[in-house]
Amino acid sequence: MQLRLEGISKKVGAETWLHEMSLAPRPGAVTVLLGATQAGKTSLMRLMAGLDAPSAGRVLVDGQDVTGVPVRERNVAMVYQQFINYPSMTVSQNIASPLRLRGERDIDARVRALAGRLHIEPFLDRLPSALSGGQQQRVALARALAKNAPLMLLDEPLVNLDYKLREELREELTQLFAAGDSTVIYATTEPGEALLLGGWTAVLDAGELLQYGPTAEVFHRPASLRVARAFSDPPMNLIAAQATDGGLQLRGGPLLPVSLPAGAGASRDCTVGVRASALRVAPRPGDIALPGTVELAEISGSDTFVHAATPVGELVAQLTGVHDFALGASITLHLHPSQAYVFGADGALQRAPERPGAARQGAR
Incomplete structure (x- = not known):
């Protein structure tokens, strides 16, 4: 899937949240949105998903203008900072929900396969409230992967986990993304996370897109001091x-x-x-x-x-x-x-x- 943002910007009242920018994430690869808090990462992802409409510019998917098309009419999977799961459903039912909506077959087998990949198979019969934060976030990730959407958006999904869990999940996510064919957009404030995930990186600061390119290239050849500051830890x-x-x-x-x-x-x-x-x-x-x-x-x-x-x-x-x-x-x-x-x-x-x-x- 080819997502393309053409001259998009976002204003809220008199404030400019996103300055005019164009961005075409690499299809089937991971693009990291790297920047400090309030750099514009979440605002940009909301435009990509259809949760918000840009104040100017266009959002295109495979050449089709989807600007203003709401998220419910797009095939998008999202994972947030918070552990968002259906509280009244078991882990198994949470993961199966997008599969059932599509009328898929062999749902139980696919749920167990995803649960196994994310190491939550022992918890399939439990409610999310009975799990730790890291386990709940794994459930949310498994549900997003089960949706098999061509566009997957992850907004700092590991920020609320402790250090050890973050390290474990980073390595697992790198392998999971490499095995899939979705276009993945991953927002983070941590340069080390961008380097670990590899792929491509877009550096944002104060609502401006400063540089976009292969992650190693952006790291080793920051176009400006602002990029160097954002991409050094x-x-x-x-x-x-x-x-x-x-x-x-x-x-x-x-x-x-x-x-x-x-x-x-x-x-x-x-x-x-x-x-x-x-x-x-x-x-x-x-x-x-x-x-x-x-x-x-x-x-x-x-x-x-x-x-x-x-x-x-x-x-x-x-x-x-x-x-x-x-x-x-x-x-x-x-x-x-x-x-x-x-x-x-x-x-x-x-x-x-x-x-x-x-x-x-x-x-x-």
């Missing part, structure tokens, strides 16, 4: 700099010997962006040194996040492994110039790292 380190004939002079720090595109003049203000994973404590040939003091060190999973005060500003380093740093201790972070992003005074990307597919670097 932890946030990208940003350092004020000035372009010179010899490279980039970091404000308060060393010269970064990098080449800018032809035509980039000297004495031009710019911003150097450094992902936390590009900083390390063990130097390598060609690295520049950024000395500082430890302000905070925290362990998350198998990584250690170190916040350091340096002459160029506060930097966050994501180091592989578990490390012990005393607060106030001296630390020197190292960066290879090839790992630096450069954004112009207008915020547009001027230079991306030389090896965008390189493995994440950390402490050794």
Whole structure:
């Protein structure tokens, strides 16, 4: 199914919720809508589903204009943040409901197959209220999958689950989406979730569509500072700099010997962006040194996040492994110039790292 949004916008009273944009999600693939809260993700999904009509522009499905056609007249499956199930129906009846509406055969077998894929088969005879939050959301996902709609919309479906359940369901959803042929639109605030799901990513901010493309491409080559901020977790380190004939002079720090595109003049203000994973404590040939003091060190999973005060500003380093740093201790972070992003005074990307597919670097 080919969904296409042409010049759509959404206004509510005097407020603009969605600025004019056009978007054609990849058919049969996952498109992630990535952005902070109130970026416009839910508003955009409601237009896609037919729950709302755009203030301007058109919504087309396979070339047919469906602008203003209500959701009940479209073949759309939706999963929300909340655990929305039929409370008086058992888990089995919830999953079977779209199958019965279509008059399908072998309903029991299909229900059990879906329940097995989502690990809720032992709960088929229970009511949703007897399940945990994670189990209830699995029921909602199973019902959406049972509908087998050509368009599946998931609005931050894992946000209300605990960390462990989110990790489990992310992996399962990736496999489920890969096995299906629906066009999947998945809204999230988490860059890591977008990277895990892969596919394509549309970055939204304050109702604007900033960039759309293959997820890895958008991550490694953010078109602007706004995209880089939205697609970095932890946030990208940003350092004020000035372009010179010899490279980039970091404000308060060393010269970064990098080449800018032809035509980039000297004495031009710019911003150097450094992902936390590009900083390390063990130097390598060609690295520049950024000395500082430890302000905070925290362990998350198998990584250690170190916040350091340096002459160029506060930097966050994501180091592989578990490390012990005393607060106030001296630390020197190292960066290879090839790992630096450069954004112009207008915020547009001027230079991306030389090896965008390189493995994440950390402490050794």
